[in-house]
Amino acid sequence: MYVPGNLDLSLVAALLRLKALGEHDIDPPVSLLPYQDPKVVNSQTAMFHFTHAFHEEYENPYKQEINRQQPIFNHALKSFEGTIRPIPYNAQLIRAARSELAAILSLSTHESTTRNDDLTPGQTPDAEMLLTTHNPDPYIAIHIRRGDRHASSFPYRGKYVPLENFVSAAKSTWSRLYDKDAVSPDSAHFPAPPIMYVASDSHGAVREFVSAFPTSTAVFSLSESVDPALRALAPPHEYAQHEFNEMEEQVRISLTRGMIVDLAMLSGMWAWEGDVVPGATICTLSSNVCRLSAVGLGWDRAFGLADGKDHSDGLINDEKKRWIELDNRGIISPMWSAFEVFGK
Secondary structure, three states: OOOOOOHHHHHHHHHHOOOOOOOOOOOOOOOOOHHHOOOOOOOOOHHHHOOHHHHHHHOOOOOOHHHHHHHHHHHHHHHHHHOOOOOHHHHHHHHHHHHHHHHHOOOOOOOOOOEOOOOOOOOOOOHHHHHHOOOOOOEEEEEEOOOOOOOOOOOOOOOOOOHHHHHHHHHHHHHHHOOOOOOOOOOOOOOEEEEEEEEEOOHHHHHHHHOOOOOOEEEEOHHHOOOHHHHOOOOOOOOOHHHHOOOOHHHHHHHHHHHHHHHHHHHOOOOEOOOOOEEEEEEOOOOHHHHHHHHHHOHHHHHOOOOOOOOOOOOOOOOOOOEEEOOOOOOOOOOOOOOOOOOO
């Protein structure tokens, strides 16, 4: 759905395939062609709106590879900083999840009620700086999408990226960014590294992933939370879009809340000053949550571009990157894109 005066919100809504809970279906009649009403953007009409001309308008046509996407990335980040924010109850759930993780790791909780993206008069609204400063990042986030989402690239196209790829990426990412000697099969004391937050629509996938690490490894998830309000948000089964649309409204609301909390923990979105945020995110590009997680990490942190070197070639810095994508793996350009344009 197009939101007049707020292109960014409209694009994110299209990206996430959001459908207003409890409202009437916004799909146009079959007889209504896309060009007849420019205000209608949904799963049936997106491909007619997000054309080559659209990308040429909002990308930077003078840059190479991923650098072409930076204007769109920055618009999305500023939207999450200023417009697309959780309602108070959802924000409370997000803070509860972050506080639980911090408490188990013996990190002091921050009592301030100041958002880390609040602006004082005269400040420059640098959304990336505001979302990524003054926040400890003691864990890495893992998103394992199953259900109706399969890999889009060779060699796993049409299948799921194997769990051992996630396990290997978690170990190597922790060693690369934190401590090369920290990940050991002999770790006996909880919480042992790698310290992880795992989000998935599959209980089986989470169990299999966790079983690949020593029992002392610190792994957090909605389903294992000590807070019953958070545990209640864990998805009961793998997600399929066509099934979601047929569920009871309260079930859809609960699942959506769970995904909002997971997105915050996976990306660092909507963090208040002192909240814990992920130091890296491991995911697959076929998931829209994976695309948005890069936005929460911030441009330089996500793609490893803050090392002072020349990155005009637009290639992701594999040594410094904090957004680790396991499906495309840089095979298809651009390596990150905000939009998934699909037909019905």
